Amino acid sequence: MRRLLFLNGIKAFEAAARSGSFAAAGSELNVSAAAVSRLVHLLEERLGVALFERKANRLALTSAGRAYQSGLTPIFDALASLTAQVTASAGTRVLTIGVGPTFAMRWLIPRLADFRKEQPDIEVRITTGGAAAPFADDWSCGIKLGSGEWPDLVAEPLFAADLQPVCAPRLASQLKRPADLRGPNLLRVAHAAEDWPLWLKAAGASRLTARGPEFQFYGQALQAAADGLGVAMGIRPYIDDDIAAGRLVAPFSLSVPKGMRWYLVYRSFRTSQRDFAAFRRWIIQAASRPAGRGKASKVRQMAD
Incomplete structure (x- = not known):
């Protein structure tokens, strides 16, 4: 039999660990910071292990807390995604892509017709928050410029x-x-x-x-x-x-x-979703192809 311990306390802990404070977690969960603190304390008592070190001006995760949170956050992400899929209108398949406005206009949108030909049943929604925008929980994936190091995200290189x-x-x-x-x-x-x-x-x-x-x-x-x-x-x-x-x-x-480099970024649980998997295959292939053929400009060799 599956043993689930104190789900309210687990939710409160995960939110506090991810946001860095009881106040922020309370705002997310629509309860007071004191309520979050009590729930986390009860969870620690039931687990028999400390999850936070309470410092004067901040929370600090213990080693047990870091291990617990690193496993919980992907689980809650997957649960949110599964819930969205189950409650979606019948036949609706939506893929939300977070991307900066210039990348959307200069590269992605001109090529989306090709993806639509391959996957006509998937509705693509583009949200443009800019390269520095944080990865949103409701994004299926994003395209970001950077070093490839984003905590909790898989980053696959697309372009130099x-x-x-x-x-x-x-x-x-x-x-x-x-x-x-x-x-x-x-x-x-x-x-x-x-x-x-x-x-x-x-x-x-x-x-x-x-x-x-x-x-x-x-x-x-x-x-x-x-x-x-x-x-x-x-x-x-x-x-x-x-x-x-x-x-x-x-x-x-x-x-x-x-x-x-430019990267395709996403949560690891997305790999099991067929719509995202189809888009991932398509964009990696599209990124490997040369730019559209046309009246190519002659590139002059730089003089010494």
Whole structure:
């Protein structure tokens, strides 16, 4: 017979361990912080082991508490997912993907028609919170730029995030070497201030400083570059389709790693869900294929 100990106490402990405080756990569970504290204390008494070290201004998990929480959180995640599946309308199959707005517009959305052809019964919902947005519990998966280290998430690499300047074809004809670049014409992205210095240093042009218009997202800067406003620092895979179609040109062949990669991220229990498994197979295959064929721009070799 399965022995389940004090589920209310287990829920209170998991919420407090995950959030880091009784107050936050109480807010999540719609009870007071004192109630959470009592439930956790009762759970510790029943288990016969301390789960928290109570410190003056914070909670600290004991080694037993860390082990217990690391096993409980995936169980509660799986339970929430199973409940959502059971209570969903008959025939409704929903896949929610968390992704930044530029990645959605520049890569994912143009390819979703292919996924729909393969899986017409799956409803895809895209939520755009930005690359720095925390992974939401109701996401089936996310696509994030980073180091690949996210606690409690599986991260599978999709693309290298390489940097390469791009601009409109007319402007590219004026750029023979990196020294031809001009600071006021170098378009910037607010959250990626390190991109231009990184590439310029590798190109031997570190004396240059990007002083052009600043945009919130890569997509805005790339659109401005296509419209002839200046030279944007492109990041893969954002620029691949535009280069293949001739909308943008990479005037120099030098491509510099950003030091991060794009990853498909998800909770481990998702691998057993057929809709997510289908999307995972599709996106890994799609990421391995070259950009769409079109009027490819000629990439000029960088002069010494």
